[in-house]
Amino acid sequence: MKGNPEISSPQPISSSLQPNQLQNDYSQYQTTNLGNGKQQGGQQVSNHRDIRNYAEQTLGSDNALIQAVKLPQDEDKNEWLAIHIVDFYNQINMLYGTITEFCSPTTCPRMIATDEYEYLWQETTAVNGALPQLPKRPISLPACEYIENLMNWVQGFFDNDNIFPSKIGAPFPQQFPSLVKTIFKRLFRIYAHIYCHHFHEISELGLQSHLNTSLKHYVLFANEFSLISRKDYGPLEDLVDTMLKE
Numbered sequence: 001m002k003g004n005p006e007i008s009s010p011q012p013i014s015s016s017l018q019p020n021q022l023q024n025d026y027s028q029y030q031t032t033n034l035g036n037g038k039q040q041g042g043q044q045v046s047n048h049r050d051i052r053n054y055a056e057q058t059l060g061s062d063n064a065l066i067q068a069v070k071l072p073q074d075e076d077k078n079e080w081l082a083i084h085i086v087d088f089y090n091q092i093n094m095l096y097g098t099i100t101e102f103c104s105p106t107t108c109p110r111m112i113a114t115d116e117y118e119y120l121w122q123e124t125t126a127v128n129g130a131l132p133q134l135p136k137r138p139i140s141l142p143a144c145e146y147i148e149n150l151m152n153w154v155q156g157f158f159d160n161d162n163i164f165p166s167k168i169g170a171p172f173p174q175q176f177p178s179l180v181k182t183i184f185k186r187l188f189r190i191y192a193h194i195y196c197h198h199f200h201e202i203s204e205l206g207l208q209s210h211l212n213t214s215l216k217h218y219v220l221f222a223n224e225f226s227l228i229s230r231k232d233y234g235p236l237e238d239l240v241d242t243m244l245k246e
């Protein structure tokens, strides 16, 4: 892991835009996403960051968590997926960041989740959101290297304006939904590794409720949009079942 990369949601307005462009972007956004000044829970939701803040503020209870993952009326689905994937990336980065000193090539020479599951790294190339054309042979890596590669791989998509457009109303690539599924499936493995091999350290740090809430939010979101198939929950299948039934 390279520190704590600054990731933010796609921003609707760039400071370099001219006033008339701002005007256009703003009205476009209003139409595309949340309607004209529509009130949500008594709050004015007018840009990406507001939506995210609104979501965070509503995560107080389980019921609120279930409501928070639902696509708001008039919100673009891809936009909603994009905002959340960036958020979850940041959460995972933060959670894993707290235990990196305990996850080395010595302690975790392979990216496993229990002895039953090993996740192999497959170097891929993706062009404009397309899934890999020529996958290379999967290789076994220490967990920390696997996770660093995975985070860099996801970061590469965030940095690509053709895949995660920064401009409101700019189209997402056709393959965006399938790319989101692949990213979700892979990021989940980091939760699995933390749960199966670093839960003790997370508990020692007093972060278990953060980890649980983060995972629950993740699986509720994945479930709402059918992003991860059941088998991909691997060793956490029972835990995920419990979280979804609560």
Ligand code: ZN
Residues within 6 Å of the ligand: 102, 103, 104, 107, 108, 143, 144, 193, 197, 198
């Ligand atoms: Zn580890």
